[in-house]
Amino acid sequence: MKNYDSIQNSLGYILIFLIVIAVHIFAVFLIWCGVRSLLGKTLSLPPSRRKWFRTRADVTQDEETAKYHARYYFEGEKFTSEIDGFTVYGDKAIIYVNRNSPKEIKEYIPRPPMGTEVNLACFFMVGIILFLDIIIFFG
Numbered sequence: 219m220k221n222y223d224s225i226q227n228s229l230g231y232i233l234i235f236l237i238v239i240a241v242h243i244f245a246v247f248l249i250w251c252g253v254r255s256l257l258g259k260t261l262s263l264p265p266s267r268r269k270w271f272r273t274r275a276d277v278t279q280d281e282e283t284a285k286y287h288a289r290y291y292f293e294g295e296k297f298t299s300e301i302d303g304f305t306v307y308g309d310k311a312i313i314y315v316n317r318n319s320p321k322e323i324k325e326y327i328p329r330p331p332m333g334t335e336v337n338l339a340c341f342f343m344v345g346i347i348l349f350l351d352i353i354i355f356f357g
Contacts, residue, residue, distance in 0.1 A: 245347045251332060252340040260328035270314035270324065277301070277311045288313055292320040299323045 251261055264272075275288035288301045292315050305311045305325045316322040332340070 245344050248340040252337050255331040262329045264326050265314045275311045
């Protein structure tokens with residue numbers, strides 16, 4: 219019976235440790251979103267410039283399937299790929315081309331900044347998490 223008690227205790231400690239880590243990762247995420255929103259920046263970051271090249275593409279729409287085909291140039295070569303059409307402005311689109319594989323493209327759709335009320339709620343939740351940390355460690 220004692221072996222089961224020690225196993226249950228160790229599993230309980232591991233579970234509590236994982237929950238604490240998850241709550242603190244969530245708190246860091248809330249701080250990240252709150253600060254970026256206060257600065258007026260988008261919540262999501264654009265693709266890395268080392269791996270992706272930002273370019274404009276000519277877009278044509280297929281009448282039968284309603285899909286968009288993007289024609290773009292990368293290092294002097296012409297490529298064509300399908301896109302979802304989120305970044306299409308008239309007959310142009312802004313896309314990101316993979317530098318290692320130019321046939322692979324990505325559309326960047328930024329998430330807009332949060333409102334003031336949501337920012338206050340984020341910082342309030344982080345304050346409660348930090349307050350509970352202080353109570354647990356020093357109380």
